Amino acid sequence: MPELPEVETFVRAVRPRLVGRRFLSARLSHDDVLRGVTRRSLLAGLRGARVVDVFRRAKHAAIVTARGTLVIQPGMTGSLTVRGRPAAAGEYAVLQVRLDRGGQLVYRDPRRLGTLLWLDAPGWEAYTGGLGPEPLDPGFSASGLGSILAGSRAAVKKVMMDQHALAGVGNIYAQEALFAAGIDPSKPARDVAPAGVRRLHRQLVRILRAAIAAEGSTVRDYRTGSGARGRFQFELKVYDREGEPCVLCGTLLSGTHAIDGRITVFCHRCQT
DNA sequence: ACGAGGTCCTGCGAGC
DNA sequence: TGCTCGCAGGACCTCG
Numbered sequence: 001m002p003e004l005p006e007v008e009t010f011v012r013a014v015r016p017r018l019v020g021r022r023f024l025s026a027r028l029s030h031d032d033v034l035r036g037v038t039r040r041s042l043l044a045g046l047r048g049a050r051v052v053d054v055f056r057r058a059k060h061a062a063i064v065t066a067r068g069t070l071v072i073q074p075g076m077t078g079s080l081t082v083r084g085r086p087a088a089a090g091e092y093a094v095l096q097v098r099l100d101r102g103g104q105l106v107y108r109d110p111r112r113l114g115t116l117l118w119l120d121a122p123g124w125e126a127y128t129g130g131l132g133p134e135p136l137d138p139g140f141s142a143s144g145l146g147s148i149l150a151g152s153r154a155a156v157k158k159v160m161m162d163q164h165a166l167a168g169v170g171n172i173y174a175q176e177a178l179f180a181a182g183i184d185p186s187k188p189a190r191d192v193a194p195a196g197v198r199r200l201h202r203q204l205v206r207i208l209r210a211a212i213a214a215e216g217s218t219v220r221d222y223r224t225g226s227g228a229r230g231r232f233q234f235e236l237k238v239y240d241r242e243g244e245p246c247v248l249c250g251t252l253l254s255g256t257h258a259i260d261g262r263i264t265v266f267c268h269r270c271q272t
Numbered sequence: 273a274c275g276a277g278g279t280c281c282t283g284c285g286a287g288c
Numbered sequence: 289t290g291c292t293c294g295c296a297g298g299a300c301c302t303c304g
Contacts, residue, residue, distance in 0.1 A: 001297060095290040111282045113298065154274065170298070
């Protein structure tokens with residue numbers, strides 16, 4: 001599922017093919033992906049708009065035009081590409097926008113848990129302001145992470161995945177960072193000791209950077225901007241490995257649904 | 273402030 | 289083989 005590294009990967013792929021281009025006609029297959037915007041105003045806003053910037057914020061892709069910003073939150077199965085031909089039927093294309101000088105921006109989302117927003121400048125400021133800090137921002141420090149964790153008694157993994165607390169981290173990378181840092185995912189966030197916070201900060205940044213370098217993790221149907229599989233799934237140590245041996249100590253990995261109803265795999269011996 | 277549970281949506285794997 | 293069923297996921301909501 002697209003988390004920070006996966007969204008960063010397809011944003012990097014589409015950015016050079018979008019900036020400076022003008023949107024021609026747009027097609028939307030389903031209205032249920034829209035949040036706070038009607039089909040009519042989205043399509044009218046896109047038509048004729050010129051792209052001035054494309055970037056990632058948290059797990060969102062933001063496509064900025066002078067008229068408004070198209071925010072794509074890919075949810076679990078969403079992906080963004082620029083391609084030469086329109087998507088065929090059965091490719092789950094939700095939004096397709098024709099570009100001047102040829103090509104199409106295609107947002108695919110088989111399960112449509114993703115959402116599309118169309119925001120003006122103040123709307124974007126309010127939206128991004130409600131999200132937590134970027135973990136790969138140079139200003140994001142261990143003490144910054146520490147103050148986020150200190151503010152909650154909820155499970156540390158749940159806090160890491162809360163987009164209003166920390167941006168971009170989802171189920172895969174939260175589990176991997178907690179494993180690498182040797183921290184029990186169910187531990188109350190504010191009980192993580194300072195040394196643990198420093199390890200967690202270091203490991204989270206390391207893992208996110210490595211995942212971007214590997215163009216993300218293809219667990220199911222995520223693909224890079226060029227349609228290739230990511231390579232970071234081969235580096236995953238705990239995600240989807242319940243019952244398999246811990247790579248550090250050989251103990252069989254545990255799995256639980258007890259943290260926010262999401263599957264969490266961890267080593268009860270290495271993570272305390 | 274927290275956990276629990278429901279909602280959206282559909283592909284897929286499990287089970288019969 | 290062919291069906292039904294329940295799960296999976298992120299974000300958001302309500303309730304206790």
